[in-house]
Amino acid sequence: MEIFLDLNRDLNLFFIPRRFFMEEKYSPKGVEDKWQSFWAEHDSFRATEDPEKTKYYLLEMFPYPSGKIHMGHVRNYSIGDVIARFKRMQGFNVLHPMGWDAFGMPAENAAIQNKSHPAHWTYDNIAYMRGQLKRLGLSYDWERELATCDIDYYKWEQQIFLEMYKKGLAYKKVSPVNWCPKCETVLANEQVEDGACWRCDSIVQQKELEQWSFRITAYAQELLDDTYKLAGGWPERVLTMQRNWIGRSVGCEIEFPLENGRSKVKVFTTRQDTLFGATFMSLAAEHPMAAELTTEAQRAEVEAFVEKVKKTDRIKRGSDDLEKEGVFTGSYCINPVTKERMPIYLANFVLMDYGTGAVMAVPTHDQRDFEFASKYGLPLKVVINPEGETLDPATMTEAFTGEGIMVNSGSFDGISNTEAKEKIADYLEAEGIGKKTVNFRLRDWGISRQRYWGNPIPVINCDLCGVVQVPEKDLPVVLPMDAAFTGEGGNPLAQVPSFVNCTCPQCGEAARRETDTMDTFVQSSWYFLRYCSPKFQGGPLNREKVEYWMPVDQYIGGIEHAVLHLLYARFFTKVLRDLGYCNVDEPFSNLLTQGMVIKDGAKMSKSKGNVVDPNALIERYGADTARLFSLFAAPPEKDLDWSDQGVDGSYRFLNRVWRLVFDVLPAVKNAAPADLETLSAEAKNLRRAVHKTIKKVTEDIDGRFHFNTAIAAVMELVNTLQGFEGKTAPENVGVVREAVESVVRLLAPFVPHFTEELWAELGYTGSVEQAGWPGYDAEAVVDEEITVVIQVNGKLRSKLLVAPDVQEETVKQAALADDKIQVFLEGKSVKKVIYVPGKLVNIVVA
RNA sequence: GCGAGAGUGGCGGAAUUGGCAGACGCACCAGACUUAGGAUCUGGCACCGCAAGGUAUAGGGGUUCAAGUCCCCUCUCUCGCACCA
Secondary structure, eight states: OHHHHHHHHHHHHHHOGGGGSGGGSOOHHHHHHHHHHHHHHHTTTOOOOOTTSOEEEEEEOOOOOSSSOOHHHHHHHHHHHHHHHHHHHTTOEEEOOOEEOOOSHHHHHHHHHHTSOHHHHHHHHHHHHHHHHHHTTOOOOGGGOEETTSHHHHHHHHHHHHHHHHTTSEEEEEEEEEEETTTTEEEOGGGEETTEETTTOOBOEEEEEEEEEEOGGGGHHHHHHHHHHHBTTBOHHHHHHHHHHHOEEEEEEEEEEBTTSSOEEEEEESOGGGGGGOOEEEEOTTOTTHHHHOOGGGHHHHHHHHHHHHHSOHHHHHHSOOOOOEEEEEEEEEOTTTOOEEEEEEETTOOTTSTTSEEEEOTTTOHHHHHHHHHHTOOOOOOEEOTTOOOOTTTOSSOOOSOOEEOSSGGGTTSBHHHHHHHHHHHHHHHTSEEEEEEESOOOEEOEEOOSSSEEOOEEEETTTEEEEOOGGGOOOOOOTTOOOOSOSSOGGGGOHHHHEEEOTTTOSEEEEOOOEEOHHHHTTTHHHHTTSTTOOSSSOOHHHHHHHOSBSEEEEEGGGTTHHHHHHHHHHHHHHHTTSOOOSOSBSOEEEEOOEEETTEEOOGGGTOOOOHHHHHHHHOHHHHHHHHHHSSOTTSOEEOOHHHHHHHHHHHHHHHHHHHHHHHHHTTOOOOOGGGOOHHHHHHHHHHHHHHHHHHHHHTTTOOHHHHHHHHHHHHHHHHTOTTTTOTTTHHHHHHHHHHHHHHHTTTSHHHHHHHHHHTTOOSOHHHHOOOOOOTTTTSOSSEEEEEEETTEEEEEEEEOTTOOHHHHHHHHHHOHHHHHHHTTOOEEEEEEETTTEEEEEEO
């Protein structure tokens, strides 16, 4: 097939002499190779600090080096490259770096499978993928490239870790984890599928393990507050997700004394207004007081219940509408305001890791408590009535959670429950029963991973001294190259004696090196800062350079990182600020979340067989077409529906532009700029179209990122230009040249190789980027005549061509006199005539 | 269940501030050039109708001279959270 195709093309060359000239045929491969070399030779995208220029830091989320790039990458990086090139053409000093999120489990799995080393696999992949990105013609400053598995990167992270440790921001605690007994490793929640290990299908166990954590909760309030500063720059839904995740709620901590007086149960509630209606107490099964509260008579039942709750894994426990269940402990506490006895239950819906793990149960005003009380026959007491109504506990079928008037609440009766919230809180504080508190849903960030391919946590465990920091002079703790990857026996690091065995820096006795490595989210939490001074050897960050470049002006990536990565990165930036490394509060001023690339209605995946391979695409059409289509088919934030035929269309468009340029080239090559005084009407119209297009494309790209409509506008201009009769007539060549040059410059951010080549053909030396972004002539975009639409009763009936400065009365009269309009006015009376200047006339008749 | 967003031709999508619905592209149809066309060019293309005209932005109601756009209700889909006390 290929041979026939080529043969045909050659015949074509023979029959149409014009095509003898080699340079007239658009051949992406040659053009792209040529300009990629040019950019490399000229260091075209090198970013250097220049206080004279306004900086613009553009960043796309760096990829995991999984092997090869996919269409999602092509889209992500094409979007970023348009902005980078556009801003550069506008004269900004653009920083546009690229690197690799290079630690992670797939490398370790590959090592097990191929009996090789994760480093080899990772660096091989990086080399291959770097080549792929270069073939896309992305304008990165490759001098700043970094991989998070480079010693030169992770050693600085170890230093940061130790500083966090000193400040109490990194600490060790026992926390529950998903544990695969076969792999002998901790699994992340997303690696547990239906309660089984994603790799070996073993049943995942819940285990308590000593884990390293970062105290992100210390920054909960600031992380929440600053989401309001980001409003406008970030999509509202991402901010909402972060706010929900942080989950601040205001309420009270209230203490309920036990009946026996020996101790107290502390609860957190946001509904202290319902305190008088609290008739029993619900505790989490894991609550530390559960055992001591259990009476002998209840022991067997309680233990069976606790066992059952523990068996339900943590994911299932939340998911389904789990039937509310509980068990009576046999003990009672006292409601501190009513002095009534409250039986203490353990309940499966009470979570140990939210609030205090204990809930005061108000069955009349909380739906869960209502269901629980119904099931176990517990007392109901109404303390809030809806306005003008009286609730009867005996006939209630569900809890009343709305607002109303207080009853059965002592001195608080008769006021609204919102008012009572404040008053009861004050009362509790005054009486010493409770205090106002703020509770967060956000929990500390567990960073321990029992894996090899990660950044080693730089501490030593000594039997005598406990946890001891690795002294700064001994950093970095380097991953040993001689670990064995068998897939068995847990963390490979723990099986390298030369790594594990060490001496305690404090007492000099034999000790064991920590073998946990850090979560890969740690590396991606500060890479954007390191890009500012990627080779700096005086510390993690060169403060001066960070101050020049940060914050990132535009960050681009997938919505899947809306919470974790973006929250961790915000947290880490604030920590580095407080450690004195930088002065940045928020790392990303603007965030663009791009949609997925889908095909045939589904996300591209091997199993669906709908994967488009970027290599094949570039091979067949070139990088410019691949970029153009992925930008044209949908606006960035929406999902992109891949269409092979659509790609053809983009390729055809480039060919059309190419032919157009070469068609007019001989005529316009040496054309002088047009004399605006003597232009023909047609030429003037063309020039107006050119400047209107420049205006629209500029506005569509800048801020709005609507590349699809920007490209559509250029297509329209190309269509206009193509239909322009006297393209090569001497009196028009000045305007035609301006038009062609504008098309090339406007397309430059989208299809950079293509436009570089045409720019050179137009007789320029150097990159089209140096020509800068075209500005539009405000005078040229003003219409000489405008179309005013005439409606009768809101329906389009006719159109009118008028001068832009026409008087309202003139237009109205002309509209009423219009032949087509007359027909609709016959036998009716005109009630009103509405004129929207320059747009329409609406004649209201009856 | 709660929260957010979306629903426009055969398809991807336009319509930026309440003012011509369907830009641009794909697919399709017709024609031109051609030994040939999966190249290129010209024209057509929401639906009904011969036409005049009518009907159309998930469905129903409302506000307005005017609604894809604003308000209310319903349906469907996507995403997030999912017993958060």
